[in-house]
Amino acid sequence: MQVFYTDQFVLPLPSGHRFPMGKYRLLRDRLAAELPEIRLVPAEPASEGQLALVHAPGYIQAIGDGSVDPKILREIGFPWSLAMAERARRSVGATIAACRAALREGVAANIAGGTHHAYPDRGGGFCVFNDAAVAARLMQAEARRGLRVAIVDLDVHQGNGTAHIFRDDPTVFTLSLHGQKNFPFRKEPGDLDVDLPDGTGDEAYLQALERALDELGHRFDPGLVIYLAGADPHEGDRLGRLKLTWDGLEARDRRVFDWAWQRGLPLAFAMAGGYGHRIEDTVQVQVNTFAVALGYARRWQNRPR
Template sequence: MLKIAWSPEYAHPLPENHRFPMLKYELLPEQLLYEGTVTQENFFQPAPLADAVIERVHEPGYWRRLRQLELSPSEVRKTGFPLSRELVNREIIIMGGTVEAAAYALEFGMAMNIAGGTHHAFTDRGEGFCLLNDNALAAQSLLDEGKAQQVLIVDLDVHQGNGTAQIFAEEPRVFTFSMHGGNNYPLHKETSDLDVPLPDGIGDAAYLQLLHAHLPALFDRVAPDFVFFQCGVDVLATDKLGKLGLTHAGCKERDRLVLELCHQNRVPVVASMGGGYSTRIADIVEAHANTFRLAQQIFF
């Protein structure tokens, strides 16, 4: 059964000026239920992640200051969100969602988080709407608990997974692959194990050709026994922040390639939704919904 992390807290603590792009956390589950892609049984409400698990990845001093709302004005500004107790609580529930989804993926082959993909969070700071790094926390938990030996993080959000790259820069058991807009945020890129910077305006054919050229070879080279897939839909041509030129069909084929490779290689995978900032909320929801539809088709 496809298990999906979702909680009402994903949407509600956010300030009003951030509400529009975050409406997807309310609308996406409703759409999936309405069309029959999932039922209520597919969803689980995650628990907040424990301090000890968070400190497997994030520096205890940073986590303490974040938890106690003691970040400096400069640190808060870099996150993009006004800091609040509700925001921190939301974050640790999202983190719990990806960690719990990893356990479900080991059982069922595939699991998902309606939120997550917070790849701009570093060991000691947050950036770009990310306070803690869910894929890094879940990957580290699997390694620490002996449930995975070699993790591949496939980050296909339009923005480089800079925080994830920094966290695992010295960890050979985690291979970080980021295919992203070369001229997009962040201005300063970290070094992933494999970075593929993309030119502005790249369309479906050229994008998919590049992905085909790199990803199957990574499965052979890295031989992962677990995959985390950051599947942001800010690669769409309609995205206000993306600068790329993918259609909905191209974005869906991107997801199909990743999920089919995981399925064919019998590698458990967790997908986290990442970014999406199209002008029409329907474009964001439809692109994300395609990922869930493919998960059901391929794995279940």
């Protein structure tokens, strides 16, 4: 299974910043040590032309040269730097590469990504460019026939930017399960939004996910799934509040991968959010997701041709 990474680009964040930048390198180290079947590949940056499939040219240029509006930077939550701009482009590039690999091999991943709060002309919530949106548009442009894409967003926060980008596009279906009272406080209507109360827990969450995937299957026939496997629904997350256990999150991942496998759908996934009180807990949730994914990647490799 190919997994693309960008953790060699570390943002120079001020002391005490709440974004856990170190989780990406910790995750890559764990995957290299514990799941040797994974092929770790450094991601290439997305080009300006690829980004322009979703993002406004002026915004792309402003992120590139540092002329971005300070208000937008405050909404993003990162200070501008060359490393910030390069990492943002490579995070999109990693999801592009994961989608291409998934279309060939069945399952692939981006260690980062899931930047679903980015709009065409602005970022927000630690998201600069919208990797899933750019990748979906590019896969459609590269496909010989019309490709329909389902974005299954299981970050604890609603993917408002993604929903906005595809609100009038019948070829991309956005499904989001998220905290009803969590950020963003103004939600954007997607194709299927499931608002969950604080403290939802494993059983109610998994039942809601089962219903949502069933509805997705009845309403839409995708050729590619992009899965945002957020670690932030975990009970140890500072920003999550949905209170899922380790077992609940692993069951969540298995349900999504199995849903795609049963339909013969290639699946690319990105790690999205994770803000555990202990960074090790966030990384463990993500390692568990990769272990589940690897099992399904083996199935793809062994399926009859």
